[in-house]
Amino acid sequence: MTANLSETLTLLLIEDDDGDAFLVEELLNQAVAPPKIFRARSLQEAKAQLSPKIQCVLVDLSLPDANRLEALEEVLAIAPHAAVLVLTGLRDVHVGVTAVQAGAQDYLVKQDVDARLLARSIRYSMERKRADLAQLKLVQAELITAENARLESALLPGPLLGSADIEHMTRYLPGSGGTLAGDFFDTVQTPDGAVHLVIGDVCGHGPDEAALGVALRIAWRTLVLAGQTSDTLLRTLDTLLRAERKAPEIFTTLCTATISPDLRRARMLVVGHPPPVLLRGGVVALPDGTPSGPPLGIFADVEWSEIDVPLGDDWSMMLYTDGLIEAAVGEPDGLLGVDGLVNLVREHGTIDLDRLITHVGTLSDDLAVVLVRRRKA
Template identity: 65%
Template structure:
């Protein structure tokens, strides 16, 4: 039977193909495969062609470098749209073109609907048409993948918002003498939830309890552990526990729930007395809180009061008692706020840099502070960030 893959070459040079193109040709007929190779020699530059006689052989030879697949629909081990579907499954990121001797518009439409970028009939193809079809198919596939990536990113962002609304705490405060603000920002892009956590609860006696913590590491396991520790802390506070008794119980929870023995957690606990003039703090290997009184910003003295949770068994943490006065602001935060870089270089902001930012703004404005830190970092923060700001304004 006469081979009619090519009727005549079109005048002029074939269209250009992408540089370093690797193409997989799935064709059981050696003569047709030879003619395809001859046609593609007209392209500039000529692609690297991998020839497979069967679908099984093709699947074994598909690699990340294959950007386009030419597949016949009459193969020894697969035929029709089933062959196409198996190719699409094996090469999900490559452009797939059906090159067959069957001149059937219905089959062509079904192939494109199934996921092929194009449908070419062998006897109607010349060098220029084949080269152009390959180039356009690759560009269409690239656009499809980019669009899919955008859709996935949008869906992930919506899921992120939903999870954060569901898992981040709602402060329990009955007094109107305190202003409570909190900020939470996962550092890595497309992260659903970070290992940082915070919470605020006012007990029945009027005392206000705050926790800000940081589980070392990044990922879903650390995020789940952070949520577990926060819920355990709230339960213990509502049950009347405080101080070293509460910290040792959290340490037990951490050791039971962590996936690896080297996982530890830093945290800061603050208990503001019912009169809102005094506070007791426990700082377990965590960045020291900042205290604003009378227009002066300072690091709470005596911190830290002990090592992080999960390192030493039967640990004791020293209580730090602070006289707050009538009007004050106290900022508890994780190290994501002070480990941002300055100007994108190797130097970190640090606690002193954070204090300078607060002085520049004449007070603690969380939105402006976080915005300034990100601006200095010249990029999204690499570490997670959680911050809680409690403020008591002077009466009158």
């Protein structure tokens, strides 16, 4: 009866006894698709042959240069993606059980091996290894998801807003890569009734950038609650960014708005960031004036200038990150852009976040949006 190894495998047999090695090779050659077999007589020889092309390792634990489980530990460390099948003698059955507990996929007693049993054990070891790797990937994905959720809650907090005259909405969508980036936003109303908003974007993607975004957001909230605003606030954030970033080329763009207690005016800082969109009495407009200055973390001794914007009695203001205007839309390689965004708001006659986001296509970057509007009396 021939063994049934249905796929051609690449195996490494680590066995110092020539007779035992010959027996195993003969049994493997009876398979429907005989595997490609490499042979090592010691752990040292095996180390030179273990590579990603090896799919399964058959290892004798009685090697001249390794003490029992030492060989297994070395194999598992060097070839973590290979299935490992341990070969033992009659007197070492308990060692085989221990080996499986230590990470091997299966064990065989040499004296009991035939072609059918060997083929079946190899198939079992391969499938169990696939299952182990799939489970590991699942656990890693769950950990990443949990970490992203934790970072997202820190990047995108609930507003500290006590006024019933302000309507506040936010949206956040990760980019096509699914990796959390450094987009952050926050809203705080201070005791004098002024409403402060920030939206920012740390360049790059990944946990380091996200963590830096968390630090900047928390620092912004702390400074605002402590009464710091405008140029002093930005200088402090710039100092923090330079101290905390992992590389000197990391910079941060942001946009802030401070709405006066009577909700009729706003002071804005546009720091290397896309300008807000303002719907004011039915008229779509970008804030008057030039950008306030370059992003944080690029130039030393920068002074940022505020932009004074009249709001009136009926207004909506949207702050966003560049993931929105860099979203694919229309023809291939077409981007929404600031003008496209303004035209959409003008066509809709209002700023409807869900409708707006539905209109854009594939996101190449994270998208964060904050919308505030004055409630009508």
